[in-house]
Every structure is written in structure tokens, then in C-alpha cells.
Amino acid sequence: MTNRKSKIENPKSVVILGAGAWGTALANLAQINGHQVCLWSRQGSQTLETVLSDAEIILSAISMKGVSSVAALVKSFPLSPETIFVTATKGLEPQTTSTPSQIWQTEFPHHPIVVLSGPNLSQEIEQELPAATVVASKNMAAAQMVQLVFSSNRFRVYTNPDPVGVELGGTIKNVIAIAAGVCDGLHLGTNAKAALVTRGLTEMVRIGNIFGAKTETFYGLSGLGDLLATCNSPLSRNYQVGYQLASGKTLIEILAALPGTAEGVNTCRVLMQISQQQNIPIPITEQVYRLLEAEVTPQEALDELMLRDIKPEYNQ
Numbered sequence: 001m002t003n004r005k006s007k008i009e010n011p012k013s014v015v016i017l018g019a020g021a022w023g024t025a026l027a028n029l030a031q032i033n034g035h036q037v038c039l040w041s042r043q044g045s046q047t048l049e050t051v052l053s054d055a056e057i058i059l060s061a062i063s064m065k066g067v068s069s070v071a072a073l074v075k076s077f078p079l080s081p082e083t084i085f086v087t088a089t090k091g092l093e094p095q096t097t098s099t100p101s102q103i104w105q106t107e108f109p110h111h112p113i114v115v116l117s118g119p120n121l122s123q124e125i126e127q128e129l130p131a132a133t134v135v136a137s138k139n140m141a142a143a144q145m146v147q148l149v150f151s152s153n154r155f156r157v158y159t160n161p162d163p164v165g166v167e168l169g170g171t172i173k174n175v176i177a178i179a180a181g182v183c184d185g186l187h188l189g190t191n192a193k194a195a196l197v198t199r200g201l202t203e204m205v206r207i208g209n210i211f212g213a214k215t216e217t218f219y220g221l222s223g224l225g226d227l228l229a230t231c232n233s234p235l236s237r238n239y240q241v242g243y244q245l246a247s248g249k250t251l252i253e254i255l256a257a258l259p260g261t262a263e264g265v266n267t268c269r270v271l272m273q274i275s276q277q278q279n280i281p282i283p284i285t286e287q288v289y290r291l292l293e294a295e296v297t298p299q300e301a302l303d304e305l306m307l308r309d310i311k312p313e314y315n316q
């Protein structure tokens with residue numbers, strides 16, 4: 001059992017990379033626990049070298065497109081060998097299909113890497129509504145340290161030993177959230193939504209298993225939990241993309257007006273590469289891909305899904 005009091009008695013120096021919606025919310029959560037927090041942005045006045053000099057924890061809340069370049073930049077500065085890296089990005093790198101934690105681990109093979117992911121719509125967290133999340137690592141002491149830094153009466157943090165599983169839950173659900181937005185935008189009803197989300201979870205498990213993730217991880221907060229939050233909330237940018245596609249807008253129009261990042265658009269493309277390389281059926285993701293590429297209309301995507309070959313619910 002961890003002593004929750006130590007979070008005040010032993011403040012940590014935490015650097016958050018990326019002052020977007022999620023980086024800002026996480027910075028506030030660590031700050032209210034009494035930690036010394038520095039929120040770094042490319043637009044800010046502080047250099048990266050200065051902010052990293054005494055960092056005990058470096059948390060990246062950068063969009064997927066910036067992760068590799070920022071990780072390489074961080075590597076060019078001296079760090080304490082004990083520094084813990086935390087990644088909160090929910091995406092996949094197109095060139096390598098790597099997850100963010102795999103990118104950080106490749107750059108920093110001797111440092112502990114912790115994944116932070118869960119049903120965490122940043123706007124609700126900024127409104128001080130209660131939420132729970134997961135911190136996962138192969139290094140349990142590092143995960144427990146991060147758990148203590150962020151845990152509070154409004155943010156409950158669980159540890160987990162399956163970092164890639166936790167990371168992939170948060171990443172793949174973004175594609176299903178686009179589909180859920182389409183489902184609601186077309187007013188297809190509660191039965192259709194339940195079927196979509198449940199079969200979406202099956203696709204998450206299939207892809208996760210290729211990466212070596214544990215199936216049970218996808219039934220926890222970072223998998224099913226985040227899937228439910230994102231597929232049911234108009235606050236989700238990915239859900240908004242799907243909802244607006246259903247109204248007939250083009251992807252270019254939607255992304256031009258979207259506040260912030262919808263990682264599911266890029267993730268969907270990467271998942272299609274993986275599914276083709278590994279011959280893994282992910283029919284919902286495939287229809288989201290065809291819709292994003294304007295190869296089908298929302299109604300045609302629905303018809304394709306409903307008229308697939310009939311089959312058993314589980315593979316024998």
C-alpha cells in the first residue's frame with residue numbers, strides 16, 4: 001500500500017512537453033498535488049535544455065506527429081539517469097507503426113518508460129470532474145511514482161504491467177469513436193451503437209494481440225473505459241469528426257475547423273497498413289478508412305458492414 005501523504009512530503013520536478021489541451025490538464029493535476037511543474041511549449045520562452053536540466057519526470061503530451069522529433073531533441077540534452085519518461089500520446093507512427101512508448105524507449109533504452117492512458121476527456125478534467133486513469137510500465141516502481149504524482153480526490157490512478165496494451169486501447173478507440181460519431185450523426189439508434197462499440201472492442205483486441213498486448217487490458221479502463229467515454233461524448237474530437245462526416249461535410253472542411261487534434265484519422269491509416277501486412281480483419285476500421293478517403297458515403301459504409309458474410313460471434 002502506498003502512502004498518499006508522501007506526495008506532499010516529497011515533491012517531484014515534473015516537465016510536461018506540449019501545452020495543448022491534455023498537457024495543460026495534466027500539468028494542473030500534478031500542480032494541485034504540490035509538485036514543481038514546468039509546462040513546455042514550442043511557443044514558450046523557455047528553452048528545452050533549461051527546463052530539462054533537473055527533471056525527475058518528463059511527460060510527453062505531444063500529438064503523434066511531433067513525438068519522434070521531440071524525442072530526438074530531448075536526447076541531445078544531458079539528463080539524470082534516473083529520469084522517468086511518461087507518454088500520454090494516443091497515436092501510431094505512420095513510417096514504423098511504432099507506439100509512442102516504443103519511440104521513447106528506443107531513444108532512451110536505459111530509462112523507465114510509463115504510459116498514462118484512460119477515459120480522460122481533458123475538458124471534464126479541467127472542470128474538476130472526477131476521473132480515473134491507468135499508468136503502465138515494465139518498471140513497476142516508476143509506475144507507482146507516477147501514480148503518486150497524479151493521484152488526487154478527483155483523479156484516481158491505477159497501475160498496470162502492460163504498457164503497450166494500455167497505450168493501444170487509447171489509440172485504437174479513436175478510430176471506433178469516429179465510427180460512433182457517424183452512427184449518432186445518422187441517428188442509427190442505441191442497438192446499432194452498442195453493436196458497433198462491442199465489435200469495435202473485438203478489433204482493438206485483434207490488433208493489440210499482434211503487438212503482444214494482453215487481451216484483459218482491453219477490458220479495463222484504458223480499453224473499454226476509454227472506448228465508452230470517447231464513443232459517447234460530443235467533447236471527443238474523434239467523435240466530432242465522425243458526426244460531421246455523417247452530415248455530409250468533407251474531412252478537409254472538418255479538420256480545418258476542429259479545435260485540437262483528432263488522432264484517429266492518422267491512426268486509421270496506420271491500422272490499415274498493419275491489417276494488410278498481418279492479414280487481420282478489422283472491418284469497422286476499414287469502413288472508417290474508406291469514409292475518410294471519400295471512397296464511400298456513410299450510408300454505403302453502414303451497408304457494407306451489415307451485409308458482410310454471416311459468421312459466428314467468436315472465431316472457433
Ligand SMILES: NC(=O)C1=CN([C@@H]2O[C@H](COP(=O)(O)OP(=O)(O)OC[C@H]3O[C@@H](n4cnc5c(N)ncnc54)[C@H](OP(=O)(O)O)[C@@H]3O)[C@@H](O)[C@H]2O)C=CC1
Nearest residue numbers: 018019020021022041042062063066089090121122260261
Ligand atoms: N485532449 C484530450 O482530452 C486528450 C488527449 N490525449 C492525447 O494527447 C495528445 C495531445 O492531445 P491534445 O493536447 O488534446 O492536442 P492539442 O491539439 O490541444 O495539442 C497538441 C500538442 O502537441 C504538440 N505538437 C503538435 N505538433 C507538434 C510537433 N510537430 N512538434 C512538437 N509538438 C507538437 C503541441 O505543442 P505546442 O504546445 O508546442 O504547440 C501541443 O502541445 C494526443 O495524442 C491526444 O490523443 C489523450 C487523452 C486526453
Ligand SMILES: O=C(CO)COP(=O)(O)O
Nearest residue numbers: 118119120121236237238
Ligand atoms: O482520448 C481522449 C479521451 O480519453 C480524448 O478524445 P479525443 O482525442 O477524441 O478528444
